[in-house]
Amino acid sequence: MLKNRIIPCxxxxxxxxxxxxNFVDLQDAGDPVEQAKIYSDGGADEICFLDITASNENRDTxxxxxxxxxxxxxxxxxxxGGVRSIEDINKLLNCGxxxxxxxxxxxxxxxxxxxxxxxxxxxxxxxxxxxxKNGDKWEIFTHGGRNNTGIDAIEFAKKMEASGAGxxxxxxxxxxxxxxxYDIELMAKISSMINIPVIASGGVGNLxxxxxxxxxxxxxxxxxxxxxxxxxxxxxxxxxxxxxxGIPVRI
Amino acid sequence: xxxxxxxxxSGNISSVINSFKEVxxxxxxxxxxxxxxxIKSSDKVVLPGQGSFKxxxxxxxxxxxxxxxxxxxxxxxKKPLLGICVGLQxxxxxxxxxxxxxxxxxxxxxxxxxxxxxxxxxxxxxGWNQINIIQESKIFKDIENNSHMYFVHSYxxxxxxxxxxxxTTDYSSNIVCSVEKENIFGTQFHPEKSDKIGLKIIDNxxxx
Numbered sequence: 001m002l003k004n005r006i007i008p009c010x011x012x013x014x015x016x017x018x019x020x021x022n023f024v025d026l027q028d029a030g031d032p033v034e035q036a037k038i039y040s041d042g043g044a045d046e047i048c049f050l051d052i053t054a055s056n057e058n059r060d061t062x063x064x065x066x067x068x069x070x071x072x073x074x075x076x077x078x079x080x081g082g083v084r085s086i087e088d089i090n091k092l093l094n095c096g097x098x099x100x101x102x103x104x105x106x107x108x109x110x111x112x113x114x115x116x117x118x119x120x121x122x123x124x125x126x127x128x129x130x131x132x133k134n135g136d137k138w139e140i141f142t143h144g145g146r147n148n149t150g151i152d153a154i155e156f157a158k159k160m161e162a163s164g165a166g167x168x169x170x171x172x173x174x175x176x177x178x179x180x181x182y183d184i185e186l187m188a189k190i191s192s193m194i195n196i197p198v199i200a201s202g203g204v205g206n207l208x209x210x211x212x213x214x215x216x217x218x219x220x221x222x223x224x225x226x227x228x229x230x231x232x233x234x235x236x237x238x239x240x241x242x243x244x245x246g247i248p249v250r251i
Numbered sequence: 252x253x254x255x256x257x258x259x260x261s262g263n264i265s266s267v268i269n270s271f272k273e274v275x276x277x278x279x280x281x282x283x284x285x286x287x288x289x290i291k292s293s294d295k296v297v298l299p300g301q302g303s304f305k306x307x308x309x310x311x312x313x314x315x316x317x318x319x320x321x322x323x324x325x326x327x328x329k330k331p332l333l334g335i336c337v338g339l340q341x342x343x344x345x346x347x348x349x350x351x352x353x354x355x356x357x358x359x360x361x362x363x364x365x366x367x368x369x370x371x372x373x374x375x376x377x378g379w380n381q382i383n384i385i386q387e388s389k390i391f392k393d394i395e396n397n398s399h400m401y402f403v404h405s406y407x408x409x410x411x412x413x414x415x416x417x418x419t420t421d422y423s424s425n426i427v428c429s430v431e432k433e434n435i436f437g438t439q440f441h442p443e444k445s446d447k448i449g450l451k452i453i454d455n456x457x458x459x
Contacts, residue, residue, distance in 0.1 A: 002422055003379045003399065040446070045379055071269050076401060076444050093263040098444060120262050121302035123375055123403040166375055166403070197373045220373060250379040250399045 003250045004214050005045035005221035006238055007078070007199065008228045010035055013052045015061030033068045039228070040073040042235040045250060047073055048101075048223060051081030052144070063095045070096025080128055080169070089116050093124060101169055103128040104142040107149055107156070110163055117164030126199070127165040129153055131186060132173040138186055145173045153186070154193055161194045168198050169223065175203025179226065182209060187217030199223050207233060207241040214247050254457060255282040255293035259317060260310045262301030267335065270443035271297065274453045287320045295456070296324055300337030304346030304362055304406065307337045308354060318355070325357065329434045333390070333456050339430065339437030340408050348406050358432050360410035365423055372423040374405045380420045382440070388417035388431040390438075390455045398448050400428070400440035408439065 011018040016030040036047045047069070051062040059082060066079055079092050080101030089100045105112045106127045117125045130145050131138040131153035138153035157168055170190055172183030182200045191198045197220035200213040204224040213222045227233050239249045254275065256267055264283070271281045282289055290296060298321070300307040311317055325332045334342055343354040346362035354362070367374050379399040384391055400420075407426045410416065418429035420440070428439040436456065442449035 001381065002376065002402075005378050070266060071273070074266075074270055074273070074444060074450060075446055076403075094265060096265040096269060098263070098266055119302075121306075122405075123301065123377070124263060167377060195367065195370050195373055196375070197377050220378065 001248050003045070003248045004219075004242070005199075006210065006235060006242070006249065007046045007048050007221055007223040008039045008044050008235060009048040009050055009201075009223050009225040011050050011052050011225065012062060012065060012081075013054075014058045015053075015065055018052065032065045033072060036069045036077075037072050039235055040075045043239055043250070044075060044235045045221070046076040046078060048078045048080070051079065053082065063091060066092060066095040066097050078126060080126070085112065086116055086119065089120060093120060097124075099124045099126050099166070101126040101128045103130065106160060107140055107142050107151065110159065113160060113163040113165055117166070122164050122166035125165050126167045126169050127160040128169040128171065129157060129160070129190075130171045130173050133183070133186070141173050145176070154189060157190045157194055161196050165196060167196055167220075168194065169201055170198055171202040173202070176201075177226075178203050179205025181205065182213045182217055182219075182222075184212055184217045187213060187219050191218035197221065207238055210238060211242060211245045211247060214242070215245075252278075252295070252457075253280045253282055253293040254295045254297065255284060255290050256297045256299065257290065257317075257321070258283045258285050259314055261299060261307050261337070264299045264301075266441075266443045267297065267299045270450060270453055271457075274450050274457060279457055285314050285317060287316050290320050290324060295330065295459070296321070296332045297456075298332060298334045298338035298341070300335065300339075300341060302337065304337060304340055304348040304354070305350060305352045307341060308346070308352050311341070321355070325435055331434050331456070331459050332436065334435075334437035335443070336404060336439060336441060339439055340406060342430070342435065342437055343408055343410070346406070357435055358410050358415055358430060359412060360408060362406050362408050365405055365407050365426065368423055375403055376405065376422045376426075377403045380422060380440075382418040382420050382428055383425070384418045386414075386417045386431075388429060388436070389459055390429070390431070390436050390452050391417065392455045394448065394451060394455075399445070400438075400442070400449060401444040402428070402440045404439060408437075
């Protein structure tokens, strides 16, 4: 039976983790490679890096991080943030990323999704959808949630599936950073409209939120950042909790 | 010993390279090449594959003499070869992804799309699934039945002779996920991304 996945996400800026796991025995709490290794040793089903480096001159730092991580972690590694072109995707894959997540570029230039999924295979193309509720629909935001495009999120999700995306990483901008739980309605709606896996993201504050994302939101995988930071919960605890709620997980 | 990972522009093979180097340490030399002479002289060959069946077959054929060299290695000389994902699928006679495409024909059978039961099952089949070992395979030494492996695919290999199947996984039906035919091995899952248990499979192959 296929298991639901738990994906811890690390925000990386200029090659350093922004909010990290605060383990006392860590030699370097800001080292993304070391933190990714802790997650993978703890049973993470995948690791996600979100590169939030703002300046162009430091953009190359992520490649070094990916290269080092892929030599130490033998679970799938997804990298997103600032991915604009086929060349960016190619570079990340060559450094050892298994999947690349495309956000703003997928909205501005949907051909990138079509071309890259043809060139590299759908299995490595994740489209990240940042959506915010507006009345009775959800609209797509780009540039890390700053720009409202007015594009309907459900329609966009269908379009990305047709363009060859292998998975959708759906983040609720209303919930992101709030720790009050995923936007279940949004997850369930997108999941019911498309036939590729949905990864739920944005708003996790406790382990019940992960359960809800899978049971109510029908997500194939749940992504979370802050609950795994500062050792609030370990990946192992999260998996054992999901297991106790009858959700199939890899233990 | 030399193990060659065939580099034929089949997409992203860095994870395969990293995992084999991790397992090999300094004991075994891992080559990554499409050089025909190096392939011929190596002790074992790994055939990775990402993207579509057609794109992988095309990429193999685009390197002059590569298919003949692989035939000589695996069929005539019967040296150990491991196909991963589409690398395994290409063992078939024919694949139906994009368009009908001839495979290597090493293990009779076809590669067709997984039946998603009218949308009940999401495709690609992505994530960790358990393997059901139905027949001992040399690459499963010390691998427990029902171990979790990482999968990502939408097409499945359907061999004619079920005796080559060493493991299946349950996703809409019993999908063939590992085969062994004499010196030819293949996994539909990605041992290179399946954590320690996946590295053990790679170790088993290297130590054949």
